[in-house]
Amino acid sequence: MKLYIIRHGETDYNQKKILQGKTNIPLNQTGIDQALKLKEKLKNISFDIVISSPLKRAIETASLIAPSQTIKIDARLEERDLGDYEGKAVKNYTKQKKIYENYFENCTLGSVEGIQDLMKRVQEMIQELRSAYPEKTVLLVSHAGWINAFVHTLKPIPESGDLEWFELGNAEYLEYNI
Numbered sequence: 031m032k033l034y035i036i037r038h039g040e041t042d043y044n045q046k047k048i049l050q051g052k053t054n055i056p057l058n059q060t061g062i063d064q065a066l067k068l069k070e071k072l073k074n075i076s077f078d079i080v081i082s083s084p085l086k087r088a089i090e091t092a093s094l095i096a097p098s099q100t101i102k103i104d105a106r107l108e109e110r111d112l113g114d115y116e117g118k119a120v121k122n123y124t125k126q127k128k129i130y131e132n133y134f135e136n137c138t139l140g141s142v143e144g145i146q147d148l149m150k151r152v153q154e155m156i157q158e159l160r161s162a163y164p165e166k167t168v169l170l171v172s173h174a175g176w177i178n179a180f181v182h183t184l185k186p187i188p189e190s191g192d193l194e195w196f197e198l199g200n201a202e203y204l205e206y207n208i
Contacts, residue, residue: 031159031160031163031164031165031166031167031168031207031208032166032167032168032205032206032207033159033167033168033170033205033206033207033208034072034075034077034167034168034169034170034203034204034205035170035172035177035180035198035203035204035205035206036068036091036092036095036169036170036171036172036201036202036203037171037172037173037174037177037198037199037200037201037202037203038057038061038065038083038085038087038088038090038091038171038172038173038200038201039057039060039061039062039063039064039065039068039087039090039091039094039200039201040057040058040060040061040064040200040201041055041056041057041058041061041087042055042058043055044061044200045058045060047119047120047121048117048118048119048120049112049115049116049117049118049119049120049122049123050087050109050112050116050173051109051110051111051112051113051115051116051175052085052108052109052111052112052116053116053117054085054086054087055085055086055087056086056087056090057086057087057090057091060200061087061090061091061200061201062090062094064200064201065090065091065094065095065201066094067201068095068201068202068203069094069095069096069097072095072203075167076167077096077099077167077168077169078163078166078167078168079102079163079166079167079168079169080092080095080096080099080100080101080102080168080169080171081101081102081103081104081107081168081169081170081171082101082102082103082104082107082170082171082172083103083104083105083107083108083109083171083172083173083176084103084104084105084107084108085108085109085173087173088107088171088172088173089101089103089171091171091201092169092171095169095171096169104155106151106152106154106155107155107170107171107172107173107176108172108173108176109172109173109174109175109176110142110143110145110148110173110175110176110179111141111142111143112142112143112175113138113140113141113142113143114140114141114142115140115142126139127195128192130142130145131145131192131193131195132145132190132191132192132193133145133146133149133182133187133191133192133193134187134191135191145179145193148175148176148179149179149182149183151179152176152179152180152183153183156180156183156208160208174197174198177196177197177198177204178193178195178196178197181196181204182196
C-alpha cells in the first residue's frame with residue numbers, strides 16, 4: 031500500500047498557538063491556501079481512497095486536496111484528546127509534555143488521552159488499511175498528535191519510554207510504502 035498522510039491546514043488556533051485536540055476548529059485562510067498549494071504539489075497522484083478525521087479542519091483539507099473524491103470519515107484519525115489543555119496556550123502543555131509523551135507512564139492526568147491508547151488506535155487503523163487496500167494508494171488526513179503516534183509505531187519504543195516529538199507542519203505530508 032502506498033500511504034500518504036497529511037496534516038490539516040492551519041487554523042486560527044494553530045496561528046495563535048492554542049491547543050485544539052478534539053476541539054472542532056475550521057481552517058483559516060492560510061490553511062485553505064496551504065491545502066490548495068499541496069493539492070497542486072500532489073496533482074499527479076491518483077488516490078484510490080481518501081480518509082479523513084471527522085474534525086472540520088481535516089475534512090476541509092481533504093476536500094480541497096481531493097475535491098472530486100468521496101471522503102470517508104474515520105474517528106480513529108481524530109487528534110489526541112488533550113482534555114483540560116484544549117483551548118489553552120501550547121506552552122501550558124509543553125511544560126508537561128515529557129510526562130504525556132512517555133510511553134510507559136501512559137499519563138492521562140487532566141483527561142488527556144494516554145499515548146498507548148492513541149498508538150493502539152493508530153496501529154489498528156494501519157493494520158486494517160494494509161489488509162483492505164494492499165495494492166492501493168491511500169490518503170489519510172489527520173493531526174499532529176496522531177501523526178506523531180504513527181511515526182512512533184514504526185520504530186521501537188526507547189528503553190526510557192520517552193517518545194521524541196515529531197511534528198509535521200500544517201498541510202505537509204509523509205509518504206510510505208507499507
